[in-house]
Amino acid sequence: MNIPDTKEPRIVIIGGGFGGMNLIKNLKKTGYQVVLLDKRNFHTFQPLLYQVSTSGLEPESIAYPLRKIIRKQKNMHFRLAEVNRIDTNLQKIRTDIGDLHYDHLVIATGTRTNFFGNKTIEENAVWMKSLPQALNIRSLMFENLEKANRTEDPVKRKELLRFVIAGAGPTGVELSGALAELKSNVLQADYPDMDISEIEIHLIEGADRVLPPFSKQSSEKAQKFLEDMGVTIHLETFVGNYENNLVTTKGDLSFNTATFIWSAGVTGASIEGFEVTSLVPKLNRYKVDVYNRVAGFQNIYAIGDIALMESEEYPKGHPQLAQPAIQQGKNLSKNFKKMLRGEELNPFKYFDKGSMATIGRNKAVVDMGKIHFGGFFAWFIWMFIHLWFLVGFRNRMVTFFNWTYSYINYDKAARLIVRPFKQNKIIAEED
Numbered sequence: 001m002n003i004p005d006t007k008e009p010r011i012v013i014i015g016g017g018f019g020g021m022n023l024i025k026n027l028k029k030t031g032y033q034v035v036l037l038d039k040r041n042f043h044t045f046q047p048l049l050y051q052v053s054t055s056g057l058e059p060e061s062i063a064y065p066l067r068k069i070i071r072k073q074k075n076m077h078f079r080l081a082e083v084n085r086i087d088t089n090l091q092k093i094r095t096d097i098g099d100l101h102y103d104h105l106v107i108a109t110g111t112r113t114n115f116f117g118n119k120t121i122e123e124n125a126v127w128m129k130s131l132p133q134a135l136n137i138r139s140l141m142f143e144n145l146e147k148a149n150r151t152e153d154p155v156k157r158k159e160l161l162r163f164v165i166a167g168a169g170p171t172g173v174e175l176s177g178a179l180a181e182l183k184s185n186v187l188q189a190d191y192p193d194m195d196i197s198e199i200e201i202h203l204i205e206g207a208d209r210v211l212p213p214f215s216k217q218s219s220e221k222a223q224k225f226l227e228d229m230g231v232t233i234h235l236e237t238f239v240g241n242y243e244n245n246l247v248t249t250k251g252d253l254s255f256n257t258a259t260f261i262w263s264a265g266v267t268g269a270s271i272e273g274f275e276v277t278s279l280v281p282k283l284n285r286y287k288v289d290v291y292n293r294v295a296g297f298q299n300i301y302a303i304g305d306i307a308l309m310e311s312e313e314y315p316k317g318h319p320q321l322a323q324p325a326i327q328q329g330k331n332l333s334k335n336f337k338k339m340l341r342g343e344e345l346n347p348f349k350y351f352d353k354g355s356m357a358t359i360g361r362n363k364a365v366v367d368m369g370k371i372h373f374g375g376f377f378a379w380f381i382w383m384f385i386h387l388w389f390l391v392g393f394r395n396r397m398v399t400f401f402n403w404t405y406s407y408i409n410y411d412k413a414a415r416l417i418v419r420p421f422k423q424n425k426i427i428a429e430e431d
């Protein structure tokens with residue numbers, strides 16, 4: 001890997017997501033050698049992936065080059081590498097570009113999409129976990145619109161104009177809201193010879209409300225916003241299969257659709273090589289103590305979505321959201337510095353800043369402790385916070401400009417098929 005051997009203890013971080021990035025940013029000019037490995041050379045701001053899929057933003061505006069974070073840092077290195085195995089006996093990680101020894105290892109690999117073992121969904125649906133996948137959804141939707149526009153077969157057209165989304169968590173809700181806006185604000189003008197009212201957007205959810213982790217008030221508000229925008233919601237409905245453009249559910253409902261988006265769950269992106277005791281089955285999250293040390297190890301840590309820290313307040317671990325990952329990354333950086341000074345470590349304490357989801361123009365919901373509100377003010381806060389947390393000044397400016405332009409003109413700039421849609425099997429391999 002061409003990483004120099006120095007006298008400084010080596011910290012290897014796997015993953016430059018919210019956790020890994022906030023760790024490495026705060027380890028500059030310390031007595032460590034820090035090596036960041038990621039299978040992509042950029043950080044992805046996942047909360048705005050749905051805007052890339054629905055042509056609200058260009059992909060570059062929600063990505064940030066990882067090498068830029070460690071610029072001018074002599075004791076920091078980045079390597080584009082996928083880690084396949086951790087050998088805890090030899091204190092080595094094995095990657096597609098070679099092996100590397102570690103003194104401290106931090107696993108910050110986040111999650112991957114969970115299909116709950118359903119092969120038909122994995123092979124035929126589309127999902128959104130990375131920029132290539134978000135772009136793939138965009139290509140599929142616009143290719144289907146083009147096909148619908150040229151077909152003379154009304155049954156085929158219906159299938160091409162029906163969008164079905166499984167999972168009404170924040171991703172499913174935000175995606176269906178953005179699609180509804182695209183339909184009402186942009187598509188009629190783009191396709192004057194097509195009856196846009198034929199477009200259907202269906203949101204399927206197994207729970208009895210949308211946004212299940214949110215307060216009841218916010219769920220109800222979000223549902224009303226979506227229904228007013230023309231989204232059809234199917235609650236307490238479980239998807240069975242998706243094959244030959246047919247979504248079947250475990251009830252009587254079924255949908256013929258050429259666009260089925262799966263946003264119904266994630267599972268930890270764990271790496272092979274650990275004893276099974278530290279990995280919680282099904283969830284694929286590593287059990288960690290209050291210092292984010294993986295159970296049974298003194299020099300291996302897990303932060304963010306992949307970590308499961310049980311506490312009285314969070315018996316099932318922290319929510320798999322950006323804030324716990326950011327805060328754990330920052331806390332671990334402080335602890336690494338304390339270790340060098342021989343000081344007592346800081347136990348991690350999560351500060352819950354609240355949850356929010358946007359449904360569309362002037363429509364969002366916010367939960368902050370016992371306070372719940374929705375509408376324009378919530379939407380304004382949502383925009384401000386997302387701009388604030390986007391990495392990089394350029395990205396903030398470009399996104400701000402895009403959103404202002406769209407708000408004034410009711411337009412979405414990036415409705416481009418940059419490359420043709422690729423079957424998921426291919427894109428998953430590339431990814």
Ligand SMILES: Cc1cc2nc3c(=O)[nH]c(=O)nc-3n(C[C@H](O)[C@H](O)[C@H](O)COP(=O)(O)OP(=O)(O)OC[C@H]3O[C@@H](n4cnc5c(N)ncnc54)[C@H](O)[C@@H]3O)c2cc1C
Binds near residue numbers: 044271
């Ligand atoms: C579509 C979507 C919308 C979301 N919306 C919100 C939201 O509105 N609000 C919110 O708070 N949270 C949201 N989340 C969740 C949030 O993005 C995650 O909680 C957060 O990214 C977790 O940070 P992390 O550092 O643990 O992992 P990630 O940010 O996922 O980073 C993991 C990194 O590890 C790398 N990696 C993984 N495996 C390997 C490997 N084997 N080798 C090398 N590199 C590897 C990946 O390339 C990635 O860069 C959303 C997530 C998604 C997918």
